[in-house]
Amino acid sequence: MKILILMFTILFFVAGxxxxxxxxxxxxxxxxxxxxxNLPWPSPLMRPDGSxxxxxxxxxxxxxxxxxxxxxxxxxxxxxxxxxxxxxELRREISNALDxxxxxxxxxxxxxxxxxxxxxxxxxxxxKRKTEPxxxxxxxxxxxxxxxxxxxDVFQTDPWWGARNxxxxxxxxxxxxxxxxxxxxxxxTATRGDLFPDRADGRAKSVFRLFHPPEALxxxxxxxxxxxxWAYGYSLLVDLLRTDPRIDSARIWAHGHSRxxxxxxxxxxxxxxxAGGISNxxxxxxxxxxxxxxxxxxxxxxxxxxxxxxxxxxxxxxxEANLPFEQYxxxxxxxxxPLLIASASEDLWADxxxxxxxxxxxxxxxxxxxxxxxxxxxxxxxxxHPVFGDSLGYYxxxxxxxxxxxxxxxxxxxxRHCTRSR
Ligand code: GCU
Numbered sequence: 001m002k003i004l005i006l007m008f009t010i011l012f013f014v015a016g017x018x019x020x021x022x023x024x025x026x027x028x029x030x031x032x033x034x035x036x037x038n039l040p041w042p043s044p045l046m047r048p049d050g051s052x053x054x055x056x057x058x059x060x061x062x063x064x065x066x067x068x069x070x071x072x073x074x075x076x077x078x079x080x081x082x083x084x085x086x087x088x089e090l091r092r093e094i095s096n097a098l099d100x101x102x103x104x105x106x107x108x109x110x111x112x113x114x115x116x117x118x119x120x121x122x123x124x125x126x127x128k129r130k131t132e133p134x135x136x137x138x139x140x141x142x143x144x145x146x147x148x149x150x151x152x153d154v155f156q157t158d159p160w161w162g163a164r165n166x167x168x169x170x171x172x173x174x175x176x177x178x179x180x181x182x183x184x185x186x187x188x189t190a191t192r193g194d195l196f197p198d199r200a201d202g203r204a205k206s207v208f209r210l211f212h213p214p215e216a217l218x219x220x221x222x223x224x225x226x227x228x229x230w231a232y233g234y235s236l237l238v239d240l241l242r243t244d245p246r247i248d249s250a251r252i253w254a255h256g257h258s259r260x261x262x263x264x265x266x267x268x269x270x271x272x273x274x275a276g277g278i279s280n281x282x283x284x285x286x287x288x289x290x291x292x293x294x295x296x297x298x299x300x301x302x303x304x305x306x307x308x309x310x311x312x313x314x315x316x317x318x319x320e321a322n323l324p325f326e327q328y329x330x331x332x333x334x335x336x337x338p339l340l341i342a343s344a345s346e347d348l349w350a351d352x353x354x355x356x357x358x359x360x361x362x363x364x365x366x367x368x369x370x371x372x373x374x375x376x377x378x379x380x381x382x383x384x385h386p387v388f389g390d391s392l393g394y395y396x397x398x399x400x401x402x403x404x405x406x407x408x409x410x411x412x413x414x415x416r417h418c419t420r421s422r
Pocket of ligand 1: 257258259260281282283284296301349
């Protein structure tokens with residue numbers, strides 16, 4: 001009897017181990033180019049009935065909306081609607097911020113719907129010297145507004161609703177606000193957690209709670225996603241900046257890193273007022289094609305971050321070839337607006353080559369608008385050698401998954417380039 005129990009225990013253990021290894025192998029990232037798969041490159045211009053979009057007008061009138069809807073239905077969900085009332089509260093204005101070079105505003109945007117209210121806190125800098133309307137960079141941040149600046153008296157915002165407080169100024173290097181101000185840009189940022197705390201149970205405290213009862217906001221209700229809530233945050237920033245005549249509303253650029261790099265692409269697809277975008281190290285479900293098996297995969301990202309995506313995406317895990325779109329179709333939804341895709345050489349998880357190939361492929365749609373992409377760039381660009389078409393750009397920065405001063409140098413060069421080529 002004892003032997004039988006022992007045998008059963010061993011069998012049970014071995015079976016458990018095998019299941020675990022099989023599970024691990026399923027999500028083990030591939031980093032060998034030879035095993036990345038030989039992709040089909042479906043064209044966003046081909047409609048399901050076999051007809052082909054041939055002009056920018058056809059794209060704008062028919063195809064663009066069809067593709068946006070596919071991404072909403074199958075991957076990111078829809079953005080929340082606008083609430084009944086939006087009210088801006090100026091909590092503080094400093095007229096000699098950043099050693100007298102900027103005006104600093106801290107604004108709470110109140111969203112009011114029925115008897116519920118929600119808010120997003122904005123940190124907003126405007127350059128002082130300029131007399132004509134200035135361009136702006138907007139973006140959500142990861143760790144709180146007080147982490148984006150070296151000014152030590154900025155109101156603290158909390159990315160996860162009480163979970164952790166991050167060190168003041170910790171991400172100053174990622175934002176380079178002084179550099180942007182010195183280059184004549186206004187900068188506005190808010191924290192992702194104000195829209196959707198980045199956790200499985202974050203939905204209950206997200207902006208979606210304005211519109212749905214608590215029982216519809218459990219981790220299972222994946223139609224209301226973090227990426228869509230964050231994308232809505234970008235639109236709120238645009239709303240706010242457009243209220244000030246000192247901002248050139250035709251030159252509002254959206255920036256986002258990593259999960260927020262994915263978000264920027266989705267925000268641009270939904271808000272045509274965003275004049276240009278920079279999607280930094282966005283990787284899987286951002287600029288990297290899902291059909292390529294390199295670095296992070298659809299299966300792994302959904303398993304770890306299910307609240308970012310709708311549950312309808314689950315059907316494509318391991319069956320990426322069945323997706324009725326590819327990620328460069330999302331890039332193409334930004335056309336003809338300028339779009340810069342940025343990779344980092346050591347960020348293999350995000351699949352730099354895939355991000356480059358996507359940028360190339362999106363060129364097919366930009367060309368409809370008479371704007372050159374980077375389709376004649378045959379090989380992977382060298383490290384720190386940006387490749388800019390008229391309105392599409394790509395670069396591979398040396399180093400890790402991050403946003404650095406070097407990234408901003410490339411971004412500013414791209415913006416100057418696009419301004420010139422218009
Ligand atoms: C994880 C995730 C990525 C994401 C990144 C980030 O690494 O797997 O998809 O881009 O976090 O947002 O920093």
